[in-house]
Amino acid sequence: MTPRGPDPLGTASRRAALRLLDAVLRRGESLEAALPGATRAIPGGPDRGLAHAIAAEALRRVPDLDALIDSATQHRLPDDAKARFALRIALVQVLALGTPPHAAIATVLPLVDGGPRKLVHGVFGTLMRRDATLPEVPALPPLVAERWGAAWGEAMVEAAARAIAAPPPLDLTLADGDAVAPEGGTLLPGHVRLHGAGHVPDLRGYADGGWWVQDIAASLPARLLGEGAGTVLDLCAAPGGKTCQLAAAGWQVTAVDQSQSRLARLRDNLKRNALDAEVVRADVLEWQPAAQADAVLIDAPCSATGIFRRHPDVLHRVRPAVIAELAEVQQRILARAADWVKPGGALVYATCSLERAEGEERAEAFLANDARFVPESVAMPFGETERGWLRTLPGMLADAGGCDGFFVAKFRRGL
Template sequence: MPAPYKPTRDDPPGVPARRAALRLLDAVLRRGQALEGALHNATQGLDNSSDRALTHAIAAQVLRRLADLDALIDSATRQLLPDDAKARFALRIALAQAILLETPPHAAISTVLPLVDGGPRKLVHGVFGTLMRANAALPDVATLPPAVAARWEAAWGADMVEAAGRAIVDQPPLDLSLKSEAVEHPDGVSLAPHHVRLPVGTSVRAAEGFGEGGWWVQDLAASLPARLLGAGKGHVLDLCAAPGGKTMQLAAAGWDVTALDVSEARLARLSDNLARTGLSVDVVVADALSWTPPAPFDAILIDAPCSATGIFRRHPDVLHRATARVIAEARDIQAALLARAADWARPGGTIVYAVCSLEPEEGEAQIAAFRAARDDFAIVPVSADELPDGIVPSADGFVRTLPGMLGDRGGLDGFFIARMTRNG
């Protein structure tokens, strides 16, 4: 990775944050890095947190509307700019600010022109001016990356693709999981037991009850896998547990929880949340593919590593990074985890498998392959009364949440969940 950007004396105010946004977009679009993972390096040298927040906001908006921003740019140029041209990146950044972040146009363009010093400044200035004079706007439904749209239309139909294009336009609301219904928490809309949905932009740390530890942030869809295990009935393994939302759900439901993850850094966040909420679990830092448990478990929750395409509303970079190769690699890891963890469930025990992915290879096809290899496991169908209103189990008894579900109430992340029992 290139060295962190260091502002120079020649940079006018506001330019360093745009340089950092350029660096961040390059990390995602050219090098395939995660937006959140690349943020720290991209913003080194910035003076304050507001500049870092602006860098993130600009990059995220560009990634949400990349195809539509590029269509505007292409409509105002005689010759198409290469996808990786610095002039195209500068225009994406300027247009995202002016159209999506309500930055005054003069500020949006003046802070990106230094990004193309020694290059086509007049072109960038001219294209931007042409589009502003034409009152350029973006469509109400975002255009998804072509490969993603084709993949999802083949799997789920054109209506799902349109719903995804609507879902990515705006930031999603904030969901909280409650330790119990009695804890102090902010007022909001409850879509399920132990759940509250808050408006977009709510400050988490300033919200009522944060310090008391009665709740944690967790999308409603992400809370479903642990809900399907019900009240505590023994010892449960939360596999790939970090950052720990499902771990805390299980502990709050009365389970004796072992939380296992390979990442010590990510488990540190779980430990912080456990300290805040007062919940107690056994935390294990280990690779599930080489770890051996001391005894079988009554239940296992496998929140498997995946392409994460289901969380594109909050992480728009996944739509640009989750290639066919990434999906195939995730599928292979999931298959290995399922095969290994299956032997850790006692006879009569339950496994819940979940991925925050909209790819059938990581969900329905994964479970079909597992069951073909393991006839000692049977599907335990999920019933409608186990799910929030508006979420309906599939005919096979699985849970598949898609863009458009609960759309009038703030929507959901995309998940696949299967529940199985090991025959005695």
């Protein structure tokens, strides 16, 4: 066998993209968690960014890419076959990212050896000769479409498919009206929306502080608490958007999270924006505050299916068992944190999830189990309300760029 020459320039990024897809689709890891290990051998930032972009775009399009692959093979490739992974990477580059076909296949073939190499080359060539295209609206993974359709209806599933077609706009939350910030659209007071914003640290006013990145839906939980009226516990607080909101609104904030790396980001956000909060590294299921607070905000750990536009990996790695496990954790946190609210105080529970088990069902169960609290009606310019709590879904604000999926409930403790 004649030895092959050195890999074409750019192969390292494709090899890293393959590792990322394998981590998400085969091992169930998150894309962000897998990124450092998958790109360790790549020295340059742009090449790492390319690997992430290829993997993320492929994850947006897995069902459609697989349909193309299956249309050009006599026998269906196993879901975890390396040839299928390589073809996903080659095809998504050409059909979604604008890479020339010769560059896409040249940098993918080194990822496979032996017979699969010939197979990959043949299937790719067949699809290029057919002028294969991807649909304008991606198909959601069948299990996700079925689950969301049962919960929210087919219109929501169609809206979610349209929402994942492209990365979402960038939302900024302003500390106050005097903050130096980029010019953009405004959907709520203290909000700026940017389309095609580019690198965040290069944006106007970043070094000055006064604003932070936060999807408009993620800004709703802290907005429900209004202007500072005493002490507030911000539980599961990192990376700190809600902490900054509360501090900017005048609350005396204690921010609690157990992740060291995420707390580092929280502290950076506070420092850059010249805001104050007590930061505690702890597991809220083990930690105990020194005293009750006037308000408690729980941004509970969840499946994060509501942020699928930015993190398409959740569509492939989150299964019903994971949702059920996280829902049980949320119920325990709610029950524990309820004791930390002063009589007459407010408790806000939020998740960035599109699963009823991590929203409506948890709020109902909490009220059934703790007679000290009653639901408090909330009102926002967008979002659906049920029993006074708030739900944002794909399709809302669609003409303005959409929003993440969130559930938010506010409860008031009796005197």
